[in-house]
Each structure stands twice: as structure tokens, then as C-alpha cells.
Amino acid sequence: MVAQNIVFGILAVVMVAAAFRLVTTQNVVRAALFLAVVLAGAAGLYILLAAEFVAWVQVLVYIGAVVVLLLFGVMLTRAPIGREGDLDNDQRLLGALVALFLLGALGAVLLDAFGDQKVGTINIRRTAEVSDSLFGTYVIPFEVVSILLLAALVGAVALARRD
Amino acid sequence: MYLNQFLLLAAILFCLGVYGVLARKNAVLVLMSIELMLNAVNINLIAFGAFRDNVIGQVFSLFVIAIAAAEVGVGLAIVLLIFRNRADIDLDELAQMKG
Secondary structure, eight states, X not given: OHHHHHHHHHHHHHHHHHHHHHHHOSOHHHHHHXXXXXXXXXXXXXXXXXXXXXXXXXXXXXXIIIHHHHHHHHHHTTXXXXXXXXXXXXXXXXXXXXXXXXXXXXXXHHHHHHTTOBOOSOOOOOHHHHHHHHHTXXXXXXXXXXXXXXXXXXXXXXXXXXX | OBHHHHHHHHHHHHHHHHHHHHHBOBHHHHXXXXXXXXXXXXXXXXXXXXHHTSSHHHHHHHHHHHHXXXXXXXXXXXXHHHHHHHSOOBGGGOOTTOO
């Protein structure tokens, strides 16, 4: 339990620091790399919670595909690469206020609702159990997600195509 | 491990994502902040799955990952289209629909 808490602490500090830099850095490429750090930390948390399959899906889909896609977006839109300011608008103070208010509200509700409940011993769930649930109880949402991905694929091609 | 340590971490990440969406004007950076928020939700789902000792949290986080991938694909296509039409992805300048 102590080792798990130490790992959690390290991951939490790294993730919060990287997320903070992600939303404050003035360099677009660095922001994408900080996003990769946050996503890798989340994958570590999933392993800590014994969700191995989701952790590796996270690594493959998020770090492997989404971050690369975002970097392609940076490249294709010729965003200012290198140190250059002017990535924030003039609502920074208001945005920070809204975020702090939301954090206060969420924190108060969470502390009130789950005070000192513990996760306890985590039973390792094999990937077979996840897939049984995915292709058993949740097979219709799974098929809907397939259609959604197809629609997103066709839509992205139709939008980005040069006529 | 307390359940709340995961939930509070996810809340902090979500709020940082909210700040990013509100305070950034580069469209790609806004998309990154949205990914941050979706990821915070995933941490919640996995933590509750471990707390309740079932696999449903993992199944739903897989759905969220798939939908986030679709979202970022379409979102980047829209951003590219805006860039092609206006040679700029500054979200503050996109005010053509303003009455």
C-alpha cells in the first residue's frame, strides 16, 4: 500500500505539473509533448488500478495516434513553432476564476461524498473479462461506436479534401 | 489508497483543461485541452471501476477513448478547413456568425 501511494504521488505531481505547463506554455510543440506526458501518467495510473488493457490502449491510441495527429495539426496550420507568445486571449483571468471556482465546487462535493472511502485491495481484471463485458452486455454501444468512428472517418476526409 | 485521491487528481486535471479551453486562442491548443478533460474523466471511470470491483468502468473508458479519437479527427479536419479559408486559426477572429 505504501509503495502504491508513493507511485501515485509521483505520477500525480508529474501529471499536474505537465498539465499546468500544457495550458500555460507559449510554445505549441511543447504543449503537445506535455500532453504526451500527462497521457503517459494516466496510463501509469491505470496500471496502478490494475486496468492493464486500458493502459495499453491509452498508450497506443492517445500517445501513439492522438498526439501525433495533433502535431500534424500544428504542422499543417503553420502555428508559430519555436518560442513565440500570443497564444492566449484576453480572458485569462476570467478563465482562471472559472476553473478555480469549478475546482472548489468539485473538490467540496467529492470530499463530502467520498470522504475517506478506500479503494481497498484491487482484484486484477483479466482482459478476457473486459472483452466478455464489451462484447456481451455492451455489444450494441460497441457497434454504435463503430458506426461513429466510420462516420468520423468519412466526415474528416470529406471536410479536409481539397476540391 | 483513498478513492478521493484519484477523483481529486482528475478534478484538478479537468479544471486545468477548462482553463485551457477558455484562455487559449490557438484552435489546436483548445483541442489539446479538450483531450486533457476527456482524460480526467477516464481516470474517474477507472477509479470507480476499481472501487466498485467491476469491469464496467474499464469498458466505458474504452468507449471514451474511441470517441475522443473520433472527436480529435473531425476537430482537426475542421481546424484545417478554417485555416485553408482564413489562413489563420485564431479563435478570437472567428466572428462571422456574430449578428
